[in-house]
Amino acid sequence: MHSPPPIADPADLIVSVPAMLGFTPNRSLVLVFVKRETGCDRVLSVPLAVRTASPLEQERLSDTEIADLAARMCRQSDASAVLAVLVDDRQSRPAVPVTTDDRYGSVLEALDTHLDSVGLKFGGAWSVRVIATDAAWWNPFDPRQHGHLPDPARSPIAVGHKAIGRPIYRTRDELAAFVDIDLALRDQVAALLPNAAADAQQRLARTVRIGDPDAYTRQAVWQVMQTIKAFSANSVPAPQTLANMAVALRDTDVRDVMFGVAAGVHADRAEQLWTILTRALPDPDRAEAATLLAFHALLRGEGVRADIAVDAALAADPEHRMAYLLGVAVATAIPPQRMRRLCRAGIEAAAALRIDIGAAESDSHTKENLDDPNR
Known part of the structure; x- marks a missing residue:
């Protein structure tokens, strides 16, 4: 921050x-x-x-x-x-x-x-x-x-x-519009989710058969990271890509790795993708993206933005445990430096999977410029 x-x-x-x-x-x-x-x-x-x-x-x-x-x-x-x-x-x-x-x-x-x-x-x-x-x-x-x-x-x-x-x-209402649902995009993504989930289930079954269940998580994290790295601020990913990301985030191990991304060189790209997903996903998948969005805001000490994202997450899934915990962090003004524990846990989980998530400090001079044509 x-x-x-x-x-x-x-x-x-x-x-x-x-x-x-x-x-x-x-x-x-x-x-x-x-x-x-x-x-x-x-x-x-x-x-x-x-x-x-x-x-x-x-x-x-x-x-x-x-x-x-x-x-x-x-x-x-x-x-x-x-x-x-x-x-x-x-x-x-x-x-x-x-x-x-x-x-x-x-x-x-x-x-x-x-x-x-x-x-x-x-x-x-x-x-x-x-x-x-x-x-x-x-x-x-x-x-x-x-x-x-x-x-x-x-x-x-x-x-x-x-x-x-x-x-x-x-106004606060104008700020809150950053999580407003894009109805047309949500309907497109929702139509693609069943097939995306079926494909993911087949991949998981294969990894279980070969005795390496972590292989599914490793592949899912890798795919999400590829989407983050390829993201351009001037375009919205295809609905199929958003559906694939939504299914990947259903694996809590994948979601937890993304907390580590918030402290790295890909943080800006990731946050913009979580924003798009929060606007594009149906319930309850929307909760995972909104939770990650809230975490990025908390990491910068932006309590109002985090509170809005937490509300969106809990509206999508009232039983979402991580969204609830982040809501407590907002209400009790947990300092941003204490939130970095989640970043470290995500970085360690990525390392265990042998996936590079660009884990530098979020205020590092290596942080990316999304509009840099030479990236």
Whole structure:
């Protein structure tokens, strides 16, 4: 995962929120978990941001639940402080004396009190009606501290995301569209799945007869890796190829090897294929692709995207154990570095099968450019 650039003042922090979340929040309370840069008291780095409903919404977490969530996620992300960004078009900038809405005040007070009681710090709060160029921002408890926002698209985090081809969406619903089902493609793939499954069953039976059942898994992993390596960002694999991949991923050993691919030089290609499969497969096969998609997002610390993919996986297969476990990881803000245990297990499984999955670190200089014509 790429380390986020440091944030030095409230305006920089606020305009970085859309890039942190992957979408521009509205009527939200965003908790930002920060660390102080070594040797610099004013510069903060941001390992994590989480969005909850605005305190002005009827259906929201209670003040106590928000405070507990902040403390738990602060510990999980090894952060030293929590900052709050209130985004709600119904806000008005307070005058002197302070007249902050009691519903905001109670949440912020609960955060301050609870974090202090467990040895953590509440670093402050800032309010905006909307996160946009020239929008006003202010400190809800000190109206003398205020200003206008720079262009969110030019924040260092947003620029970094753009450089690696990761878009920032206008709303969460727009972000969630990346897992929307392509009905026409799904119907084409679904029609091919029975024959693909029958062919796979014949291959498995042959390997059992020759006393080498691992040969089936080895061949399936090899075929999936060939598809990943041959993938071009400018085209969608043929429906037959997608059906073959879906059947291969029904073998949990094959699926587990793919966790190792997420930490290697083919990670971008694989993730784009899991996205296509999530959109193209019928239930319950869709769950395997969506689970892998969620894992890639978790590995980068993108909790919102991971949460959307987990929801898609569990909708396709409510009993999917790995999707459930990844959902727990999202809810409890498991740090990305802890998710690398699954990567290592996948790499070891591939090595046991004698299959090269390109197991370099995901931020390695050898990571592929999908649009490189010389690849």
